[in-house]
Amino acid sequence: MHVYKKINILSLGVVMFLTLLTTAGLAADDPEARAIMQKVEGRDEGDHRTADMEMILIDKRGKQRLRKIRSFRMDQGADTYSLMFFLHPADVKDTGFLTYDYDDPDRDDDQWLYLPALHKTKRIASSDKSGSFMGSDLNYSDMTSRDLQDYDYTFYKEKQKVIDGHKVWIIQSRPRSKAVIEETGYTKGILFVRQDNHVVVRSVSWEEKAGYTKWMQINRLERIDGIWVALDMQVIRRKGKQMVHKTILRFDNVRFNQDLEDALFTTRRLEKGL
C-alpha cells in the first residue's frame, strides 16, 4: 500500500472537491459565486471529532477491496491535527497516520506514518497532494480545505437546479496558478452547493491527466450535533464516459466535541496504537 503521501483526516463535512477547478476561458471571479463559496468554507464542520470510516474500492471489473479506518480530529487554533488508524485489512492493521495540517499556506504540513511491520515512525514529506489517498479515487488534496484565494469562482451557465428535492447552486472553479494545478492534480471543476445548508453534495472535477474526470456525490447527508455530515458518498473516476474505478465512503460512529487531548496527536500515541 502506497502511503508515502500526505494524509489529512477525512473531514466529515468532506471538504473534498470543495474548491475544484473550472473551465478556462470563462470570465474570472464572480463575487456572487465567491460569496457562496465563502459560506461553504465557513460552514461549521465541528471539532474534537471521532469517526469510523469504511472505504470500498471497486475496479472496473467489479473487484472490491475494503479499508476500515478509525479517525480523530482536533482543531488547534487555525490548524487541524488528525490521527487515523487502519483496522482492516489485516496486513495493514494498526498502521497509523498523524498529520498537522497548518492553515498557513506557506508552511508545509507535518506528517508521520507508523508502519507496525517496520516498527518505525517515518516522517513523510510530500507537498504534492495529487496522489491517490489509500488507493481510493480521492487524492490528498481532496481531504484538505483549500484557500479560496487560489481559485476563481463563477456560476455554471445553468446557475441552479434541483437535486434530490434540494435547490443547488452550480459553481465552476478554476485554479489561479499552475502551481495549484500541480499540487491538487485538477484543472477545473463544477460544484453543486445545496442552497439551504451550503454543503457540496455533488462535484465533477477534471484531472490534469487528460481525459480523466471524477464524479463525487453524497448519498446520505445527516445533521449530527447540528453539523451536516456526509455519511455515505461515492466517487467515480472515469476516462471519457467509461468508469475506471469507484470508491464508496461510509462513515459511522461520528461524534463531535469528544474529550480529545493534545497527547493523542503525537508520535507517541501513533506508535502505541488504539
Place this chain on the structure above:
Amino acid sequence: MIANMKAKSPFWVFLCLLVLTVTWYGRLDASDDIEMEPLMQGFDESGESLPAGEDNQSDDILSGFEDESQSEVIAETDLVESDYAVDGYAKFASAYNYAHNTPQAGETDWRGVSKLKSELYLELNAKLQTDWRFRFSGKGSYDGIYRINGYDEYTDDVRDNYETDLFLTETWLAGSPASSLDLKVGRQIVVWGKSDNLRITDVLNPLDLREPGLTDIEDLRLPVFMTRLDYYFGSWNLGGFWIHEIRYNQNPAFGSDFYPGDTPPPDQEDPDEGLGETEYALALSGTFSGWDMAFYYADIVNDAFRIENVSDSQIPELCLKHDRLDFYGTALNVAWGNWLLKAEAAYWEGFRYVNTEDEIFSRVDLLAGLEYAGFQDMTISLEVANRHVVDYDSRLEEFPDEIVADDTQSALRLTRSFMNEALEITVLAILYGSGRDDGALQRLSLDYDIDDAWRVRIGVVAYQAGDRPPFEHVEDNDRVFLDLKYSF
C-alpha cells in the same frame, strides 16, 4: 546510412521521446480549454429541473454520477471490538535459481527450485486495562525443498538453519505507569535512525542475513528481550534500554550458496545466558515542525563477529568473537516540500582484529540520504553511507580480517503504485564499495493484492560479485521468487 545510424542512436531515441513527451504535455495543457458541454453530452438526465425562469438551460452534468457497473457492493464487515485479538498470516514462499553452473562432484546443486517454504505467524494482542497491553507472537516455518531434493544434497548446517524454524517473535507487556512514562518489557524490536535502506544508527537488534536481498524487511530484525522505559517531555522523548538477551546476526550457514568459503566457520563464542552481558542504551529523540532529531548512546555487544586466534601454541585455533562496543550516534530528518533529507552519524569504540592483536580501533560512520515524493504515487530514495576506520592499519586488509579503511555503501529505492494501490512495484539497488567493486544486488518486486486477505509477490534478485565477503561468490545466486500470503 546516416538515417540508420540516427535511428539506432540513443540520443535520437531520447529526442523522439522528448518530442512525444512535449507533445503530450501540450495536449494536457490544451485540455484546460476544453468546453464542458461536449463532455456532458450523452449523459442521462437524473435531476429535476427548476421551473422555467430559474432553469433556462438544458444540458446536464448529472447522470455521470450514476454508476453503470452492475457490481454488488459487498456487505459491511463489522469489526467486533474486543480486548483480545488473534492476527497473523500464512505464507508460501518459493524461489528458483537460474544462474548457477553445474556443480562439481560433492557440491550442492543449487540450480532450479531452491525454496518451497510454508510459514505461519500468529500474534495474540490483549488489552489488559487502561493503557496496558500484552502481545504474544511466534513464527514457524518448514521448507520442503530439502526433503524433495534429498538431505544428502545439503550440509547439516544448511538443513539445521533453513529447513525448519520455530521461535518467539515479539512477546511483551507494555503500559504507562505514569502519564509521561511508558514501560515495555519483553522480546521486542526497537528501530533507531532515520534511514530506510542502510543501517548506521539502527544498532539494537541483530539481523537475519542468511539470504541477503531476499529477507522481507519485516523479518530482517531479530527481536531481543529488553526492558524499555520512555519519558516524554515537551517535544522530546528520553528512552532507556536494558537489553538482557544477547543475540547475534544470523549469517549464511556453511554449505549455503551465500556462504563465502569452502570450509566451515570456526566455533562461535556463545553469549552469556545470564544477565551478566546486559546491554545498555539511551535515546533522546525530538519531534518538531519540519524536522526530527535524535541522539543515541549504546554499550552493546557487536552483533557481527570477528575472528580471534585463541591458541597459545604455534597452531592457530580460531573462534568467532563478539566484542563489547561503545556507540554514540545522531540522526536527523528535515522535510522540505516533496523532499526529505536524512542524515546519520555514528562513532564506535572497541573494535579488535586478528592481524593487529590487542590494538583497539574506533570507527566513524556517516550517512546522507534524500527521498523525493513529488511524483504521483511514487517515492524515490537514495542513501549513501561510509564507514571509516580511524587510524587505519594496513594489516587489517589481510586475511582473515579483510577490513578496508573506508567501506562505502549506496542504496537506491524506487516504489510506485498502480491500479489504486492494488499493485506496487519496487526497485532496489544496493552497491557495496565506491563503485560496485565490493559487490552489488538489484531487486525488482511486484506486490499485487488479489483481495483484502491474499497478496502475491513476484520478483527477481540479481547479485554481482565483489572483492570482499559476503559478496565474493554470489554472482551465481540470481533467482526469481514467488510468495503467496494470506493475512487474517
